[in-house]
Amino acid sequence: MRVSAKADYAVRAAAELAAAEEGPVKGEKLAEAQDIPLQFLEHILLELKHAGIVRARRGAKGGYWLARPADEVTIADVVRAVEGPIAHVQSAPPESIEYRGNAEHLQEVWIAVRASLRTVLEHVTLADLVGGQLPSEVSALAAQPDAWVAR
Amino acid sequence: MRVSAKADYAVRAAAELAAAEEGPVKGEKLAEAQDIPLQFLEHILLELKHAGIVRARRGAKGGYWLARPADEVTIADVVRAVEGPIAHVQSAPPESIEYRGNAEHLQEVWIAVRASLRTVLEHVTLADLVGGQLPSEVSALAAQPDAWVAR
């Protein structure tokens, strides 16, 4: 139930790419802008490339750029590319699990957990993130004062 | 962004305790009812005990029971007891993280993620789970057909 450094880095790097106007951005520049270890970042960017989120060119004038417009890439896309499926239980998708006895309805709970994560992650695009204009459902969640307190 | 076996087991065992009418339940019985490795389960129950969710007595007629009524224990309580804080980013709470440059608004996103998880996990009690009557916000999430499809 936690967000890994890799996922956090991936989203931050993708946000920088989303903000870059035209033309490839070097890994080194992304690493500096977001304070991410360069070599680790390049591995992450490679995963994003394999997932079809990012493209790259080598050599002078090379670098990375988004494969699709920034308003067509969601945070869920980026997170899935580096962390795999969201909200798996015991490494299995919740819809495939059968519970017995008094835990029978637990499946619905995990399904609801996944659905609630999706309503946030699949609705925020990189363009939203860079522009600071989150979708209304999401900013409503973040606007509640007790969303900001630890438990 | 996944649910560990430990958290899953913990909730299932707690559901069995919630369903048990009066009197301690043996670890072995819980393990059988939910098909959980006994020795692993006892470690989990110990953590639940340290968190004040469960009580226990040894010896013949011993066993485990809930420290509070089943409608006063949420799934979030149980998950936190065994997995620690929900939705931490890089092992830190989202409200403590400062993002730079184009990722500035990422903090709000992670806050919204945590808030959305809380609306599910903190509102479902063990009594709800055992009774199959989930709170309306939660069952509404689980009722959407595409909540059940993988992505």
Place this chain on the structure above:
DNA sequence: CGCGCTCCTGACCAAAGAGGTCAGGAAAGT
């Protein structure tokens, strides 16, 4: 062509976590 730049890839590494098992000790009941 050659050369430098930048991405690409795999190997490696240390520490921690996941998912357990095992052996023994300590309380409770009979």
Place this chain on the structure above:
DNA sequence: ACTTTCCTGACCTCTTTGGTCAGGAGCGCG
């Protein structure tokens, strides 16, 4: 006293996390 059951720590294997290092492969430019 003896059985039952919880309690605790040590240990185990395998994977993941969060990196680093070394070298290779493609691209653009003079």
